[in-house]
Amino acid sequence: MQINEVPYSDNSPSLSKQIASVARHLILIGVTLLFLLPFYWMIISALKPNEMVFSDPVQWFPNPIRWENFAEAFNYPGFPFLRFLWNSTFYSTLVTVGTVISCAAVGYGFASLRFPGRNFLFTLTVANLMIPGVVTFIPIFLLFKSLGMLGSYTPLILPSFFGNAFFIFMMRQFFLTMPSELADAARVDGANEFVIFWRVMLPLVQPALIVMAVFTFLWTWHDFFGPLVYLNDQSSYPLSLGLFAFRNRRTTEWGLLMAGATLTTLPLMVLFFFAQRYFIEGIKVTGLKV
Amino acid sequence: MLARNLPWLTMSKLKRREAVAGYVFILPWLISLLVFTLYPIITTLYLSFTNYTVVQPPVWVGLENYQTIFFNDPSIKPSVYNSVYYTLLSVPVGLILSLLLALVLNMRATGIGVYRTLFYLPSLVPPVAATIVFTVLFEARSGLINSFIRSFGLPAPAWFADPNWSKPGLVIMSLWGIGAQTLIFLAGLQDIPKSLLEAAEIDGANGAQKLWYITLPLLSNVILFNLVMNVIGSFQVFTQAVVIGGTTGNPMESTLMFMVHIYRNAFRYFKMGYASALSVLLFVVVMVVTLLIFRSARLWVFAEKDENA
Incomplete structure (x- = not known):
């Protein structure tokens, strides 16, 4: 294996380091949100009235919040x-x-x-x-x-x-x-x-x-x-x-x-x-x- | 019986007391080995050669059940096809994605512990609940996923309502639960000595080279472990398939997994003999596949002593 340059240089500008760090976090956040989405969907759907679970356009936050779903499920x-x-x-x-x-x-x-x-x-x-x-x-x-x-x-x-x-x-x-x-x-x-x-x-x-x-x-x-x-x-x-x-x-x-x-x-x-x-x-x- | 054992007679009183205590400690497990393992295995094997519908005692029919499996059961073909399809797709995709995810989670970043925890959360959701959530997400007309696909003007499949898309749907769903697998990979990654990676860096290796020549070989035993566990698990997938397609494998037997076929023969049709034969077959297949994977491991699992010299 040939060595072209000295790869172990620590004098890279701190700006590029910061960009790398931001990129890392963006990847992490993106993937995490994707993973948590079904989870989020379960919980907000549980707080929606029935006809709003499949709504067009997509409803990202339940409005109104229907806590009664839980009360009704308890004693269905x-x-x-x-x-x-x-x-x-x-x-x-x-x-x-x-x-x-x-x-x-x-x-x-x-x-x-x-x-x-x-x-x-x-x-x-x-x-x-x-x-x-x-x-x-x-x-x-x-x-x-x-x-x-x-x-x-x-x-x-x-x-x-x-x-x-x-x-x-x-x-x-x-x-x-x-x-x-x-x-x-x-x-x-x-x-x-x-x-x-x-x-x-x-x-x-x-x-x-x-x-x-x-x-x-x-x-x-x-x-x-x-x-x-x-x-x-x-x-x-x-x-x-x-x-x-x-x-x-x-x-x-x-x-x-x-x-x-x-x-x-x-x-x-x-x-x-x-x-x-x-x-x-x-x-x-x-x-x-x- | 124990008294006939030579070491037993020559033991000192103290040692004999220890041995008695030992047997008392393992007694529950001895009973379990006999009642919940040995007896059932022999009985399953025996029943597989009988016709047994629970109401009447088993009748010996020789190889008839096995003949039925290979020549006369129209559900065998779809159930074997579905299970193999599911395994061949979900295992490799799951392995690769969880490995990539582990590499991402192995990065140095502030708050990385929080991310690691969050990825594991979906694995806590009980399979029945998770599957039901995905039936909502994958709903054909106005589910979240199809709304998303349509927003790009693309045609959206009907997923669990379409026999061609129900299995890919099951596979995608299985990927949601790769958190535990990812943590196992992550633990493996953290065991790789930093000095090796640094040495490679000094020699001018780039990221891809480090991954290919150092990380993957040193992780190969963990890959083997996850591979074997996943193959065994996915051959026996049951809950998700039953929640999606019931015991008939809707739509059009496309989610009829082999395990579902065993279940319905045993507990819906009460064909205990036939279900036992199916069980024996599944067991043999799983064992053979596991053995083959372990055999192949000699070719691709890195053995430390060979190359460390």
Whole structure:
């Protein structure tokens, strides 16, 4: 490779630097606005009267603002969005609790305790990561059906208390990086393994627990397939499924539909606002995706 | 059974206590492996050779279900075509765009953290809600996107109402959610040692050369990761397709994805045996494709030890 000139010159005029900086920001702002547009459209459509959602010319700001869309959606006959909101919260919270408890415990078992067959079982766990749900869901459905649990949240929640491969793997890696001195000291003091896990180790891995909780909550909130398969009474639907049912039956009530979509999204925004750091870290460190 | 294990007998009391605790800790997962993984996989395989409509016990029919898949099911062709079309379009476009976006977000600019956060926001929107928002944006007559296209005097497609445009519509929609993927690329970009890029600069490399000879090779393992995850995900796309086209793949089976076809056979027609055969097939295809990608990785994923000398 030939060197034509000295490329590492820092004596460029500050004006061109400023232009470059402005250009960078223009690119960033342009792309960001494009990305946020559907978002903006959802929210302003939720505040428009029905006939104004598709208006010509395009209405960029709702006028008048119609807050009633939300009030009406809350108690819509047959589609009680407030009830859906509660169902989603209840469902996502329980799955999160189950996942965090089980995956932390199992991950700790694999990372810190020695027992015959450990490596073999851990290999099975890693292999499990690659098995898509499509080869297991029919027999699991039939199993819950034979137990008479269709139409309830039990099939959707119960499995989470038995762990999942991905988070067990993540927790194991996390526990492995923890120093063993603390646990050993507690062991010498006569603490049993369960006390060590609960009192000594869990507080140490708190960030990992939060990452796990935040993503499990988000995924469960997003889940559509599970509720679609297992639930049949409309009043027991979570938000995603309720919104879907509303769209299918009330095909022209666009304002209310957008209010429902906004309501389905808003709680996750609040969660994100408070736990932003854990979302971003979770994605970067483990490759977790939404 | 455990007592027959030789190490178990020769263990000290302390070690045995640790082992017992270990089994207690992993017990839930052991149950899960048996009940929610091993048993279902074997059962799916078994059911795929049976005729099972839930009301009566399964009847063994040998390879009949697989024969039906390959010769007698008129919905197979469109559903395979749609899923392959969707995967071949959404995966590469999504990869390239998220990589470009990550390069943009890796620039040095004040307030860059805010931009990074904003790009991730769309990924939080639940798929059902996001799809419904896009049905409004893509509305044929007076949706925002078509109003925009028409303002240039161009003909606007009917998107989800037109069988030729429904899948491109789905692909465009999928691009809205590339925020998480972008963050993974961004993390990869930030791991690239600055010293390498600076050294290249001193040697007279321009921006494109730095990208091609340094950034992309060092990012190739992240590209591999995103590629594999996206292929697996897009072969199994379900929610967006069902919200757009229902279980019949409206319009004209153009959004009938393979996963939707499995779903309706299992839970609409209650053909559990046939749906199991379809599931096995999808599983095999996903596995083979994943394996092929990993094989090909030897050719294009940069292995550090070879060239660092």
